[in-house]
Amino acid sequence: MSTELIQQVQQWGVVGAGGAGFPTHIKLQAEAKTVILNGAECEPLLHKDKELMKAYGREVLHGLELVRQSVGADEAIVGIKGKYTDVIDSMQALLPDKHRIAKLSDSYPAGDEFILVYDTTGKIIPPGGIPLHVGCVVVNVETAMNIARGKPVTRKYLTVAGAVANPVTIGIPIGATFAEAIELAGGATVDDPVVLVGGAMMGKYSEDLTTPITKTTGGLIVLGRDHPLVARYTKSWKQVQTIGASGCDQCYFCTFYCPRYLLGHPIQPHLAMRSLQFNMAGEVNVNHSQFCCECNLCTMMACPEDLYPAQVCIENKHRILDSGERWKVDAEEDRPAMHLDNRRVPIPRLILKLGLSRFTNKGPLLDNGFAPSRAVLPLKQHAGGPAGAMVKVGDRVKVGDVIAQPAEGKLGAVIHASIDGKITEVSDKVIIEA
Numbered sequence: 549m550s551t552e553l554i555q556q557v558q559q560w561g562v563v564g565a566g567g568a569g570f571p572t573h574i575k576l577q578a579e580a581k582t583v584i585l586n587g588a589e590c591e592p593l594l595h596k597d598k599e600l601m602k603a604y605g606r607e608v609l610h611g612l613e614l615v616r617q618s619v620g621a622d623e624a625i626v627g628i629k630g631k632y633t634d635v636i637d638s639m640q641a642l643l644p645d646k647h648r649i650a651k652l653s654d655s656y657p658a659g660d661e662f663i664l665v666y667d668t669t670g671k672i673i674p675p676g677g678i679p680l681h682v683g684c685v686v687v688n689v690e691t692a693m694n695i696a697r698g699k700p701v702t703r704k705y706l707t708v709a710g711a712v713a714n715p716v717t718i719g720i721p722i723g724a725t726f727a728e729a730i731e732l733a734g735g736a737t738v739d740d741p742v743v744l745v746g747g748a749m750m751g752k753y754s755e756d757l758t759t760p761i762t763k764t765t766g767g768l769i770v771l772g773r774d775h776p777l778v779a780r781y782t783k784s785w786k787q788v789q790t791i792g793a794s795g796c797d798q799c800y801f802c803t804f805y806c807p808r809y810l811l812g813h814p815i816q817p818h819l820a821m822r823s824l825q826f827n828m829a830g831e832v833n834v835n836h837s838q839f840c841c842e843c844n845l846c847t848m849m850a851c852p853e854d855l856y857p858a859q860v861c862i863e864n865k866h867r868i869l870d871s872g873e874r875w876k877v878d879a880e881e882d883r884p885a886m887h888l889d890n891r892r893v894p895i896p897r898l899i900l901k902l903g904l905s906r907f908t909n910k911g912p913l914l915d916n917g918f919a920p921s922r923a924v925l926p927l928k929q930h931a932g933g934p935a936g937a938m939v940k941v942g943d944r945v946k947v948g949d950v951i952a953q954p955a956e957g958k959l960g961a962v963i964h965a966s967i968d969g970k971i972t973e974v975s976d977k978v979i980i981e982a
């Protein structure tokens with residue numbers, strides 16, 4: 549373990565760039581046998597990881613090697629979709645010792661950590677566990693690149709796709725708005741656009757295009773309000789519950805498709821749906837919903853009745869977690885995967901089912917140094933508590949200056965100025981005007 553690297557990564561504010569924003573310096577303190585680069589990128593229409601590996605492969609691999617050394621791993625595995633032969637060829641030519649490439653299927657959810665670990669090592673993470681339970685650390689492509697760049701994280705890479713003139717993968721200062729990102733993609737091609745932030749499968753619905761891009765904004769899918777996905781994303785819990793209780797015929801398809809069930813985990817979403825009949829959503833011992841990875845496959849792909857088993861599982865999961873109930877992780881238990889290989893959902897089929905096939909499925913990189921005139925930097929854009937502001941209104945800052953940091957000993961990440969300018973607001977966010 550390199551204490552110096554861990555301290556630097558902490559000071560640079562590096563977090564997991566694709567998910568909850570877990571601080572990377574904590575991950576680097578682990579001991580593991582295998583490090584896996586997650587280049588699976590299975591959200592339809594998103595291309596950021598592929599584009600970064602293509603343009604900045606050397607940096608990505610250097611960052612991966614630094615992680616491998618830090619956790620003392622014997623090997624590093626680069627997970628890339630097998631269909632990206634050009635990226636595989638260019639990465640292969642740069643591959644350091646102790647690294648190998650694993651070709652992944654073009655299926656969903658290949659980027660789920662549990663599926664990625666299984667596909668690259670054959671190991672099954674136990675229910676409620678993390679990759680470390682089977683000796684693995686998983687690192688995001690952009691995160692590896694940020695480690696290699698060796699400077700404060702002030703830019704974010706994301707694909708802007710869907711109803712835009714030129715779908716593109718952009719590099720943009722953190723704190724710029726969704727609207728500015730959409731303009732870099734040539735602007736929306738629909739009146740009154742909305743976005744799915746992070747992807748069409750696991751994204752969050754937003755109508756507010758003034759929302760700032762953060763360290764974890766993985767992509768923007770721009771849609772018109774009449775797109776069927778908007779109706780799917782805007783159902784209330786009450787509607788989900790009522791429709792589910794009356795419409796579920798217990799056909800089992802949601803369970804047949806569930807990637808965690810297929811890994812041998814005890815989750816069965818059709819049981820979560822059945823519990824709605826008895827008003828038992830949230831009963832701790834009903835259905836093992838806590839093992840749901842929220843991939844949304846059961847809702848978006850499996851259910852022939854267009855019901856919401858994923859949302860029922862997610863609601864149950866949060867109630868179970870709120871109740872304090874925890875699962876004892878048994879890393880030794882033998883859990884064979886079942887039928888996973890012949891029940892993978894191909895991305896082209898998913899794109900068709902989601903009503904996205906009319907959109908361009910490409911996102912070439914545009915890293916043109918665009919700088920907004922204003923940056924809005926939320927003090928919480930990572931796992932853990934919000935960072936505490938280190939600046940006050942009227943201060944002048946330059947790109948890379950520390951503007952907020954977590955309290956001593958608390959989980960969180962340092963936040964830096966992403967543009968040069970003057971601080972005009974300090975609240976639950978810091979605003980910089982150029």
Ligand code: SF4
Pocket residue numbers: 802805806807808809815817839840841842843844845846847857858861
């Ligand atoms: S969202 Fe559905 S398919 Fe995905 S893990 Fe949860 S229950 Fe399984």
Ligand code: SF4
Pocket residue numbers: 795796797798799800801802803817818821850851852853854855856857
């Ligand atoms: S797939 Fe749909 S109808 Fe079938 S059991 Fe699951 S929720 Fe019910």
